[in-house]
Amino acid sequence: MGTHPDRSTALLTDRYELTMLHATLADGRAxxxxxxxxxxxxLSGGRRYGVVAGTGRILEAIADFRFGDDEVRFLRxxxxxxxxxxxxxADFRFGxxxWGYPEGExxxxxxxVLVVEGTFxxxxxxxxxxxxxxxxxxxxxxxxxxxxxxxxxxPCIEMGSRRTHEDAAVAAARAAxxxxxxxxxxxxxxxxxxxPTTGTAAHAFTLVHDTxxxxxxxxxxxxxxxxxxxxxxxxxxxxxxxxxxAGGTGLGAVRLDSGDLAQVAAExxxxxxxxxxxSTRITVTSDLDEHAIAALAVAPIDxxxxxxxxxxxSGVPTSGFVYKxxxxxxxxxxxxxxxxxxxxxxxVGGRKYAVRRRENDxxxxxxxxxxxxxxxxxxxxxxxxxxxxxxxxQDLGTLGDARARRHAALHELPATGLxxxxxxxxxxxxxxxx
Amino acid sequence: MGTHPDRSTALLTDRYELTMLHATLADGRAxxxxxxxxxxxxLSGGRRYGVVAGTGRILEAIADFRFGDDEVRFLRxxxxxxxxxxxxxADFRFGxxxWGYPEGExxxxxxxVLVVEGTFxxxxxxxxxxxxxxxxxxxxxxxxxxxxxxxxxxPCIEMGSRRTHEDAAVAAARAAxxxxxxxxxxxxxxxxxxxPTTGTAAHAFTLVHDTxxxxxxxxxxxxxxxxxxxxxxxxxxxxxxxxxxAGGTGLGAVRLDSGDLAQVAAExxxxxxxxxxxSTRITVTSDLDEHAIAALAVAPIDxxxxxxxxxxxSGVPTSGFVYKxxxxxxxxxxxxxxxxxxxxxxxVGGRKYAVRRRENDxxxxxxxxxxxxxxxxxxxxxxxxxxxxxxxxQDLGTLGDARARRHAALHELPATGLxxxxxxxxxxxxxxxx
Numbered sequence: 001m002g003t004h005p006d007r008s009t010a011l012l013t014d015r016y017e018l019t020m021l022h023a024t025l026a027d028g029r030a031x032x033x034x035x036x037x038x039x040x041x042x043l044s045g046g047r048r049y050g051v052v053a054g055t056g057r058i059l060e061a062i063a064d065f066r067f068g069d070d071e072v073r074f075l076r077x078x079x080x081x082x083x084x085x086x087x088x089x090a091d092f093r094f095g096x097x098x099w100g101y102p103e104g105e106x107x108x109x110x111x112x113v114l115v116v117e118g119t120f121x122x123x124x125x126x127x128x129x130x131x132x133x134x135x136x137x138x139x140x141x142x143x144x145x146x147x148x149x150x151x152x153x154x155p156c157i158e159m160g161s162r163r164t165h166e167d168a169a170v171a172a173a174r175a176a177x178x179x180x181x182x183x184x185x186x187x188x189x190x191x192x193x194x195x196p197t198t199g200t201a202a203h204a205f206t207l208v209h210d211t212x213x214x215x216x217x218x219x220x221x222x223x224x225x226x227x228x229x230x231x232x233x234x235x236x237x238x239x240x241x242x243x244x245x246a247g248g249t250g251l252g253a254v255r256l257d258s259g260d261l262a263q264v265a266a267e268x269x270x271x272x273x274x275x276x277x278x279s280t281r282i283t284v285t286s287d288l289d290e291h292a293i294a295a296l297a298v299a300p301i302d303x304x305x306x307x308x309x310x311x312x313x314s315g316v317p318t319s320g321f322v323y324k325x326x327x328x329x330x331x332x333x334x335x336x337x338x339x340x341x342x343x344x345x346x347x348v349g350g351r352k353y354a355v356r357r358r359e360n361d362x363x364x365x366x367x368x369x370x371x372x373x374x375x376x377x378x379x380x381x382x383x384x385x386x387x388x389x390x391x392x393x394q395d396l397g398t399l400g401d402a403r404a405r406r407h408a409a410l411h412e413l414p415a416t417g418l419x420x421x422x423x424x425x426x427x428x429x430x431x432x433x434x
Numbered sequence: 435m436g437t438h439p440d441r442s443t444a445l446l447t448d449r450y451e452l453t454m455l456h457a458t459l460a461d462g463r464a465x466x467x468x469x470x471x472x473x474x475x476x477l478s479g480g481r482r483y484g485v486v487a488g489t490g491r492i493l494e495a496i497a498d499f500r501f502g503d504d505e506v507r508f509l510r511x512x513x514x515x516x517x518x519x520x521x522x523x524a525d526f527r528f529g530x531x532x533w534g535y536p537e538g539e540x541x542x543x544x545x546x547v548l549v550v551e552g553t554f555x556x557x558x559x560x561x562x563x564x565x566x567x568x569x570x571x572x573x574x575x576x577x578x579x580x581x582x583x584x585x586x587x588x589p590c591i592e593m594g595s596r597r598t599h600e601d602a603a604v605a606a607a608r609a610a611x612x613x614x615x616x617x618x619x620x621x622x623x624x625x626x627x628x629x630p631t632t633g634t635a636a637h638a639f640t641l642v643h644d645t646x647x648x649x650x651x652x653x654x655x656x657x658x659x660x661x662x663x664x665x666x667x668x669x670x671x672x673x674x675x676x677x678x679x680a681g682g683t684g685l686g687a688v689r690l691d692s693g694d695l696a697q698v699a700a701e702x703x704x705x706x707x708x709x710x711x712x713s714t715r716i717t718v719t720s721d722l723d724e725h726a727i728a729a730l731a732v733a734p735i736d737x738x739x740x741x742x743x744x745x746x747x748s749g750v751p752t753s754g755f756v757y758k759x760x761x762x763x764x765x766x767x768x769x770x771x772x773x774x775x776x777x778x779x780x781x782v783g784g785r786k787y788a789v790r791r792r793e794n795d796x797x798x799x800x801x802x803x804x805x806x807x808x809x810x811x812x813x814x815x816x817x818x819x820x821x822x823x824x825x826x827x828q829d830l831g832t833l834g835d836a837r838a839r840r841h842a843a844l845h846e847l848p849a850t851g852l853x854x855x856x857x858x859x860x861x862x863x864x865x866x867x868x
Contacts, residue, residue: 009600011621011622011624011625012595012600012601012603012604012620012621012622013595013620013621013622014593014595014596014619014620014621014633015619015620015621015624015631015632015633016619016633016634016635016636017633018621018633019633019634019635019653019656019657020635020636020638020639022656022657023635023639023652023653023655023656023657024639024642024652026652026655026656027643027648027652027655027656029642029643029652032642034642036638061600070625071625074621074624074625075621078624078631080621080631082656120638120642124636124638124639127596127636127638128595128596128619129600131596131597132595132596132597132598132599132600132603133599133600135596135597135598136598136599136600136602137599159448161446161447161448161562161566162448162561162562162565162566162569162757163565163566163569163752164566164569164570164599164602164751164752165566165567165570165571165598165599165601165602165605166443166446166495166563166566166567166570167446167599167601167602168570168598168599168601168602169446169566170446171599185448185449185450185562186446186447186448186449187445187446187447187448187449187452187508187509187514188445188446188447190445190449190508190512191445191504191505191508197449197512197514198449199448199449199450199451199452199453200450200453201450201453201454201457202450202454202558202561203758203759203774204454204470204554204558204561204758204759205454205457205458205558207759207762207772207773207774208458208463208466208468208554208759208762208772209461209463210764210765214461218457218458218460218461218463219453219457221457221460221461222453222456222457222460222461222516223453223456223457232774233774233775234774234775235775308752311752312746312751312752313751317598317746317747317751318597318598318742318745318746323596324637324638325637325638325641325642328641328642330644331644338641338642339641340637340641340666340667340668341667341668341669
């Protein structure tokens with residue numbers, strides 16, 4: 001199920017995918033068996049690891065990637081394709097194989113996160129769409145995982161919908177959930193993906209009432225005393241008094257959205273305790289990122305709401321994945337490795353296989369076999385799983401499985417791999433060619 | 435017309451909008467006449483101006499903002515709303531008034547880019563969605579306008595779809611077109627918004643062929659000799675020779691996607707001229723942003739393709755717009771200004787009006803009247819236009835109109851306002867309260 005079930009995804013693509021299709025259908029190269037791989041050349045922003053997210057959305061999008069009458073007519077009318085290509089597209093259905101890192105798994109430079117095999121034609125037309133999804137969703141999941149690591153046992157809530165494109169917001173909530181966020185503010189993410197949703201009130205709610213006390217009483221009447229009251233519309237100390245007066249010492253939580261959060265949280269904790277509201281929680285929001293969360297570790301805070309920096313990737317808004325042809329058939333039917341020969345954009349030709357090498361349950365390297373699987377005389381964990389076989393989507397498990405996978409994979413890293421500071425990847429990438 | 439016409443947009447929102455609705459329907463405040471305004475507190479990243487984009491998409495999204503059976507059932511089943519709220523939502527249709535800056539117009543700190551007036555209930559439920567759209571689209575348009583200013587007379591093409599969420603990509607192409615981009619690679623943007631699309635071939639196209647020469651001949655056979663050949667898969671000088679051998683001296687263009695673009699472009703220009711291909715253009719792509727484009731001004735380049743940095747806002751991926759209640763009815767029916775009193779998040783209460791003040795056709799200030807229009811004894815240009823009247827969408831003109839508006843508004847700025855460096859807004863914001 002996606003957010004817009006009736007729409008073909010086939011035009012969510014760059015025009016050149018279809019002009020390449022057109023030209024290779026004409027000269028016969030369209031049918032050459034090909035392997036495309038998706039990988040990053042580096043981890044942008046000095047990140048120590050990346051978190052894979054979006055694979056499940058890619059499979060949904062491939063299922064909806066059909067060229068109906070409307071799509072074909074548009075392409076013909078705008079001169080993008082010829083009649084032969086139009087006929088090919090009308091029958092198009094991806095019939096190849098896809099392997100990939102499952103969602104929640106970590107990736108490093110060169111990791112073959114998606115391996116797509118089929119004819120050149122059926123693989124090339126997917127390029128733009130699969131890149132869009134993986135580049136976006138993995139950027140959010142990676143930023144989110146850093147925040148979760150900073151937050152320790154304190155729950156984090158995704159609330160960035162208003163800071164990103166309205167549909168990207170739904171995907172961002174999904175990626176954040178994979179990263180370990182406890183809930184989202186986004187209702188469509190709740191409907192589409194079953195992610196828990198939360199939300200209580202904004203400053204406007206207080207301001208539309210004649211007094212803060214009246215607003216708090218109205219919220220408690222509607223949502224019960226376990227709700228979270230936003231106490232910083234006017235004066236925070238007065239807001240806390242009004243909150244406990246309205247909700248009693250059993251009030252669920254208060255939320256702070258401005259000021260020096262560490263200092264204010266300490267003052268509010270003391271005030272709540274003094275009023276007898278010792279179990280009333282304090283949640284904070286206001287331009288938080290992984291660094292701000294880390295700096296608040298010693299403050300008496302019970303949960304974080306994160307918006308802008310999460311949905312914009314906290315400085316790395318896109319993951320840098322590319323989708324490259326690494327092998328294709330020759331006239332004799334033999335698969336040959338291929339690669340662009342640019343100095344500044346290195347690609348390694350040949351089909352890849354990947355394992356995470358471990359010693360004493362600690363990851364030591366991302367080992368990538370070129371042309372065949374790496375030697376397996378170590379405590380290696382296989383990373384590529386079948387996602388599509390002969391065009392048939394495989395079962396990927398639940399988002400809960402992806403959350404658990406992310407948790408386990410992060411805790412397998414050497415301790416230095418969890419650092420927030422910029423630096424080298426947590427483990428090196430090693431290529432093996434037997 | 436949108437990219438997914440059959441989908442309600444009503445759940446593209448934060449849960450708290452609906453809990454606020456629920457609580458105010460219960461205590462009667464939902465019906466208070468209210469004014470919400472969308473503005474930014476600052477221009478992030480030291481930008482000199484912002485470019486408004488997304489207004490047209492907001493109006494489409496409001497038209498689709500209906501709570502059908504599926505939406506209401508989800509909200510009831512998840513405990514977000516009660517029966518009274520469910521009944522209200524089933525009948526919901528925005529019936530208020532909206533004024534706003536038209537697309538392509540510039541904005542500055544405090545500019546009331548959208549002014550929404552109606553009952554508290556009907557205004558508050560729109561908050562998340564309108565913020566999502568304007569925050570995203572304006573970030574792209576602002577980055578794009580800086581690139582266009584750097585490119586001078588050379589055309590720029592938007593080709594960032596693969597670097598952002600697949601639906602955000604369509605909106606990004608639209609925003610870039612408003613900013614002055616000549617075309618997009620994104621086919622759905624072509625279909626949905628009528629934006630010109632372009633695209634020829636990637637490195638994979640060359641690699642799937644046995645030789646570069648064979649690939650170029652196939653492309654020319656399919657697309658004609660006015661096409662653009664990508665010449666950097668192997669050796670660039672050899673690629674240029676192959677390109678002219680295949681396409682003749684009337685070849686449309688060659689594309690460079692790697693290396694030191696200034697140096698390589700100079701070498702390729704000399705080689706093309708030496709081969710007699712004096713009218714063959716050179717287009718460049720490869721991690722360009724406004725600064726890289728400015729640095730290439732003296733290189734013999736005929737056009738730019740921009741991807742990552744455009745669709746991610748070139749360092750400013752979201753615009754920082756907030757949506758704040760600034761006035762609401764009291765029990766006597768009088769509209770009273772309201773504002774949050776936080777030290778670090780300043781809001782100015784009261785309904786705003788805005789003009790761009792000019793002297794000798796040069797903009798000198800963004801003048802914002804509080805509660806009533808600014809005094810008009812100057813060469814002022816009105817900035818707010820009616821977008822919705824009593825729930826009826828107004829005609830906003832075409833994307834071409836928005837492009838022309840952006841062009842005119844930028845050229846009205848003082849010369850220092852077009853600087854790429856970080857600094858103060860191009861013109862100051864002045865509040866007037868008579």
